[in-house]
Amino acid sequence: MGAPLYGLVEAGGTKFVLGVARGPDDVIATTRIPTTTPDETIAAMVDWLAGHGPLQSVGLATFGPVGVDRASPQWGHILATPKPGWSHTDLVGPLAKRLGCPVGLDTDVTAAALAEYRWGAGQGQPAVLYFTIGTGVGGGAVIGGQPLAGISHPEMGHFHLPLHPADTGFGGVCPFHGTCLEGLASGPAIKARYGASLSELPADHPGHEVIAWYLGQAVTAAQAMFEPGRIILGGGVMGTPGLLERVQAEAEQLGNGYFRGKAREIVVAPGLGDRSGLLGALALAQAAAS
Ligand code: ZN
Secondary structure (H helix, E strand, O other): OOOOOEEEEEEOOOEEEEEEEEEOOEEEEEEEEEOOOHHHHHHHHHHHHHOOOOOOEEEEEEOOOEEOOOOOOOEOEEOOOOOOOOOOOEOHHHHHHHHOOOEEEEEHHHHHHHHHHHHOOOOOOOEEEEEEEOOOEEEEEEEOOEEOOOOOOOOOOOOEOOOOOOOOOOOOOEOOOEOEHHHHHOHHHHHHHHOOOHHHOOOOOHHHHHHHHHHHHHHHHHHHHHOOOEEEEEOHHHHOOOHHHHHHHHHHHHHOOOOOOOHHHHEEOOOOHHHHHHHHHHHHHHHHHO
8 A cells, every 4th residue: 555645736817737646755647727617627627636536635725715714614615706707616515526535725825835834945933924926916824833814814915015115106906905015016016017027127127126125025024923934935926036135135124133033044935946836735635634
């Protein structure tokens, strides 16, 4: 008998990444399917996993907002979302019904925080935060080995922060809050202002400083609230050369030596690289099986 086989789902707004694995270094197969309508996408997800079973359990790391309270009838359902057709979609039900195994679920960012805590840059840390800065901005936390949730999962991309002095004319892109962190620093917010992604802008473009300043604010707020041992920054925007170093410098300056640990040690890239999402699903699957 080998180690049990787990099903993995990283559900995103543009694609679903699927996999089966026996452990973090033993991912046996992966595939990706485009996110189209809920019916079509969920059927393709369930079919692929069923074809790779039997599975011990499935871990589902999904875009949000999603019901994460197991006691609620909304557990495993996408909540009200601007994404057309996806509001109130049941992600977990079809999986559990067809595969007949336990399903673990959390947001993609909380799952990534869990994977980084278990196998990546957050190992051994009592509190680990993971932020993604991409099409949206989101964050998740693992405190004492457990995913953090209140009455729902955290919404760490949606707090307000001061406007950069060179950025006061921009109203932000968040449909709910305008100039929240996501409204100011997500990929679409960058494109709306500058007409290009951050990595496409010349190295001396002021946009680099503006975005690093906002992310420095976010990191410093997270330090004040959690004093995490690691704040891990992932997502497409963080692929911009030099951005991580700029954010570390901003956070160091804003923190003014008050917090424990140096920002350049606390604020880091994902240790698992682009695998933190799928391995987050593995961590959820293993938790669901135990
Ligand atoms: Zn917002």
